[in-house]
Amino acid sequence: MSVVDAPRRALPESLIRRRLLVTCFLGLCLIASCVTKIPAESSSSSVRVSTQAPGPTGSAQPCPAALIEGQLVAHDQWGLALLEPDGTVRAVLWPNGYAARPEGNALVLIDESGVEIAREGARLSIAGGEATGDSGDAAWRVCGGIEPLDGS
Amino acid sequence: MKSGGARAITTAGHCGNSQSYAGNPLAYNNDEVRTTSDDEQSHSKSGAIYRNRIYVGGIPGYRDITSKKTRSQQNIGDFVCKYGKATGWGCGWIVSKTAPPCGGVGAPANTAIRVDSDPNGAGYDLSAPGDSGGPFVVGNTALGGMSCQLDFDAIYVAVDYIESGLGATILTSP
Numbered sequence: 001m002s003v004v005d006a007p008r009r010a011l012p013e014s015l016i017r018r019r020l021l022v023t024c025f026l027g028l029c030l031i032a033s034c035v036t037k038i039p040a041e042s043s044s045s046s047v048r049v050s051t052q053a054p055g056p057t058g059s060a061q062p063c064p065a066a067l068i069e070g071q072l073v074a075h076d077q078w079g080l081a082l083l084e085p086d087g088t089v090r091a092v093l094w095p096n097g098y099a100a101r102p103e104g105n106a107l108v109l110i111d112e113s114g115v116e117i118a119r120e121g122a123r124l125s126i127a128g129g130e131a132t133g134d135s136g137d138a139a140w141r142v143c144g145g146i147e148p149l150d151g152s
Numbered sequence: 153m154k155s156g157g158a159r160a161i162t163t164a165g166h167c168g169n170s171q172s173y174a175g176n177p178l179a180y181n182n183d184e185v186r187t188t189s190d191d192e193q194s195h196s197k198s199g200a201i202y203r204n205r206i207y208v209g210g211i212p213g214y215r216d217i218t219s220k221k222t223r224s225q226q227n228i229g230d231f232v233c234k235y236g237k238a239t240g241w242g243c244g245w246i247v248s249k250t251a252p253p254c255g256g257v258g259a260p261a262n263t264a265i266r267v268d269s270d271p272n273g274a275g276y277d278l279s280a281p282g283d284s285g286g287p288f289v290v291g292n293t294a295l296g297g298m299s300c301q302l303d304f305d306a307i308y309v310a311v312d313y314i315e316s317g318l319g320a321t322i323l324t325s326p
Contacts (some may be wrong), residue, residue: 060303061302062252062300062301062302063254063281063300063301063302064254064284064299064300065236065238065254065279065280065281065282065283065284065298065299065301065306066164066166066167066282066285067238067281067282068168084168084170085170088170090168125281127282129164129167129254129284130165130166130168131166138169144281144301145281
C-alpha cells in the first residue's frame with residue numbers, strides 16, 4: 001500500500017470565515033482560561049492560618065464578649081498569631097475562610113474574599129474569647145470585629 | 153469574692169489570663185472554669201484590699217453588693233441592669249434562662265440567662281466586645297457576670313454558678 005499526497009482542494013470562502021471564527025473563539029477561551037487561573041495561582045502561594053470550622057447558617061450565634069489586644073506576628077505553626085503585651089504569643093482561630101498571603105517581607109491577613117484585614121506587625125484589638133484550639137493551647141477564637149489600634 | 157480567706161476580682165473565664173485593674177497588673181489565680189455551664193475566673197493583686205463592690209461608671213462610680221440571687225431565684229420578665237466596659241450601664245428584661253454561656257468548651261448546657269433591652273422591639277446594645285465579666289445587678293443584689301453578646305442582647309452566668317465554679321463566695325459585706 002502506498003501513501004499518496006492528495007491534491008488540496010480550494011475551500012469555499014464561507015468555510016474559511018467559519019474556521020477563522022472558531023479559531024478566534026478557541027483563542028479567546030484559552031486566554032479566558034489563563035485569566036481564571038490567576039486566583040488559583042495566588043491561592044497556592046497563600047499561607048495557611050488556623051481557622052474555625054464553618055459556623056451554622058441562619059440565626060445569629062452568641063459571641064464571647066471579650067477583647068484581646070496585641071501585635072500580629074508570623075508563626076511557623078499557626079501562620080499568624082498574636083503577640084500580647086506580656087510577651088505571650090497566642091494562637092488565633094481566625095474566621096473560616098481566612099488565610100494569609102506574603103507581600104514583600106510581611107504576611108497579610110486576608111478574608112475569604114481576599115480582602116486585606118491586617119498586615120503583619122499591626123497592633124490589633126480582636127473580639128471573641130479563649131477557646132481550645134487545634135493545638136490544644138488556649139487559642140483566641142475570633143467572634144466579632146478585628147480592629148486596628150491607634151497608630152497601626 | 154472570697155476564696156479560702158483570700159479576696160479577688162472575678163471576670164469571665166474566656167477572657168485572657170493577663171488582666172489589670174486601674175492600671176495595675178493582676179495575678180491570675182489559675183482557677184479558670186470554662187465548662188458547658190460555667191464561664192469564670194479570678195485575679196488579684198498582692199496587698200490589695202477588695203470589698204463587696206462593683207464598678208458601675210458614673211458618680212460615685214461604684215455600688216456595694218449586699219445580697220445575691222441564685223439562678224433559680226431569677227425569673228423571666230425580671231428587670232435587671234448591668235455594667236460593661238464597652239457599653240457602660242444598661243438595663244433590660246430576662247427573656248430566657250436557658251441560653252448558652254460562652255465558656256467555649258463543649259456543647260452548652262444552656263443554663264445562662266439572656267437579657268433584652270426591649271423584648272418588643274430593637275432596643276439598644278447591652279453587650280459588646282470588652283464587656284465580658286461585667287456585673288449584672290438589681291439594686292444592690294448581685295445576679296451574675298457577663299458572658300456573651302447575641303445581637304443586641306446580653307447573656308450572663310448566674311452568681312451561684314460563679315461561686316460553685318470558683319469554689320468561692322461573692323461578698324455581701326465589707
